Amino acid sequence: MIDLSHPLFKVLAALLVLISWRRWAPVSYWYLIVFPRKAVRLRWTWRHVASGCGLTKKRLRWWFTTVPGLIASTGVVKVRRRFQRVEVDTKPWMGLPRPTRNGFRITFHLLDGQVPDDYAKVCERLAHAWRIEAVRVVGSRPGRVTLQGITHDPLTLVAPTAPPAEPSGGWRTEDLLRPVVGVLENGAAWRMDFRLIPHWMNAGATQSGKSNLINALLVGLASQPVALIGFDLKGGMELSAYEARLTALATTRAECLDLLSDLVAVMGARMLACRRYGVRDIWQLPDALRPIPIVVLVDELAELFLTADKAEKDQVTRTATALLRIAQLGRALGLHLVLSGQRIGSDLGPGVTALRAQIGGRVCHRVNDPETAVMTLGDLDPDALVAARSIAPEQPGVAVVTGSDGRWCRARSGYVSTDAAQRAAEAFADVTPSWAQVAASGLGHELPYESSPELVA
Ligand SMILES: Nc1ncnc2c1ncn2[C@@H]1O[C@H](COP(=O)(O)OP(=O)(O)O)[C@@H](O)[C@H]1O
Numbered sequence: 001m002i003d004l005s006h007p008l009f010k011v012l013a014a015l016l017v018l019i020s021w022r023r024w025a026p027v028s029y030w031y032l033i034v035f036p037r038k039a040v041r042l043r044w045t046w047r048h049v050a051s052g053c054g055l056t057k058k059r060l061r062w063w064f065t066t067v068p069g070l071i072a073s074t075g076v077v078k079v080r081r082r083f084q085r086v087e088v089d090t091k092p093w094m095g096l097p098r099p100t101r102n103g104f105r106i107t108f109h110l111l112d113g114q115v116p117d118d119y120a121k122v123c124e125r126l127a128h129a130w131r132i133e134a135v136r137v138v139g140s141r142p143g144r145v146t147l148q149g150i151t152h153d154p155l156t157l158v159a160p161t162a163p164p165a166e167p168s169g170g171w172r173t174e175d176l177l178r179p180v181v182g183v184l185e186n187g188a189a190w191r192m193d194f195r196l197i198p199h200w201m202n203a204g205a206t207q208s209g210k211s212n213l214i215n216a217l218l219v220g221l222a223s224q225p226v227a228l229i230g231f232d233l234k235g236g237m238e239l240s241a242y243e244a245r246l247t248a249l250a251t252t253r254a255e256c257l258d259l260l261s262d263l264v265a266v267m268g269a270r271m272l273a274c275r276r277y278g279v280r281d282i283w284q285l286p287d288a289l290r291p292i293p294i295v296v297l298v299d300e301l302a303e304l305f306l307t308a309d310k311a312e313k314d315q316v317t318r319t320a321t322a323l324l325r326i327a328q329l330g331r332a333l334g335l336h337l338v339l340s341g342q343r344i345g346s347d348l349g350p351g352v353t354a355l356r357a358q359i360g361g362r363v364c365h366r367v368n369d370p371e372t373a374v375m376t377l378g379d380l381d382p383d384a385l386v387a388a389r390s391i392a393p394e395q396p397g398v399a400v401v402t403g404s405d406g407r408w409c410r411a412r413s414g415y416v417s418t419d420a421a422q423r424a425a426e427a428f429a430d431v432t433p434s435w436a437q438v439a440a441s442g443l444g445h446e447l448p449y450e451s452s453p454e455l456v457a
């Protein structure tokens with residue numbers, strides 16, 4: 001007869017419960033079992049970890065010390081206590097760790113002379129000391145820095161971005177030009193915020209997920225009253241599937257140049273309109289007067305810059321000049337660029353370096369060589385370059401993304417197949433403004449343009 005009350009059975013049963021809890025409800029398991037243990041360990045070991053990572057400072061402190069003194073005449077050793085200034089290691093004060101879905105956040109008080117960057121530099125050391133995936137600086141206030149510990153990488157799972165279901169699905173004012181395209185490493189939604197960062201560079205080797213990001217962008221923007229314009233010099237192979245939602249699509253170099261000249265002209269007209277109304281950008285205009293924002297999607301920028309002969313050289317120079325003008329003045333006038341390419345560097349031609357300098361948003365997918373990562377991410381923190389270079393080929397869509405504050409983050413675009421993007425484009429075909437509407441909008445002689453009904457959440 002098996003005795004079920006035997007302690008061994010109880011231990012086994014408890015183990016089984018824990019294992020199944022961890023397997024089937026990992027989030028609550030993390031909050032209730034793993035995190036408390038981790039938090040205690042973090043506080044307990046902080047002095048050693050801080051000292052190992054070079055975050056402590058030597059300070060002179062008054063301290064009671066015991067000094068052995070020899071009384072010469074008798075030879076007796078006598079221990080005396082003295083109040084004395086000694087050098088001690090001071091560690092930064094650590095706040096209470098706060099759990100998040102896939103890690104924790106901790107705020108530290110900076111010691112005199114420290115800056116948040118000192119913590120950004122030792123993130124990798126901290127991650128090893130704390131036995132977790134990664135540590136990132138996620139915020140700072142005067143005298144404080146907040147770190148995020150990431151216990152497991154949420155980017156290993158592909159998060160499909162839900163395409164807007166039906167054409168009647170509206171958009172919200174606060175989402176205008178701020179589409180969600182995936183998830184960030186800290187579990188938050190990855191929003192490409194064109195209102196904050198007007199132009200974006202989307203770089204990466206082939207099969208790294210550049211086109212997928214364009215699909216995600218298209219799905220995110222399809223329902224909004226925004227004109228989408230495609231430049232696809234791969235003969236329209238990539239973007240022609242979405243033609244229903246594109247206000248214009250250029251597939252040859254001559255078309256691209258024409259379209260760019262038209263866009264520069266539209267920009268000029270919008271500039272005059274802003275001057276007439278006495279505002280500095282279109283967002284200061286009342287809603288009824290605001291021109292339709294334009295997002296220009298360029299797939300394979302290099303194709304725009306390739307030259308075979310002298311005649312093409314002139315075309316390329318004009319293309320580069322037009323793109324540069326849009327990049328420089330577009331923000332205020334509602335023209336936004338998304339430039340995709342394998343390499344976006346000076347080897348494409350003289351205009352590209354100047355263009356790159358105007359593109360604030362950077363998305364760096366997996367790259368083949370370190371120079372491309374440097375080109376895309378600029379002289380951001382070297383850790384960002386390491387992160388970009390360590391993206392595995394089996395994780396397409398993972399990228400290093402710069403934020404508005406100059407910091408960087410790993411992110412993964414949601415998977416959007418060409419079919420899903422095409423369905424979204426077709427579903428919102430009637431939202432597509434015509435070129436005439438785009439050109440005339442905001443200039444006081446509007447053509448009728450029905451934007452999709454606004455949804456108040
Ligand atoms: N976020 C993602 N999640 C899952 N698979 C992805 C993701 N992004 C891209 N892929 C897959 O990777 C492959 C290459 O992506 P693609 O966007 O065509 O790369 P690129 O345009 O850089 O050559 C595609 O087959 C796509 O299905």
Ligand SMILES: [Mg+2]
Binds near residue numbers: 238
């Ligand atoms: Mg592609």
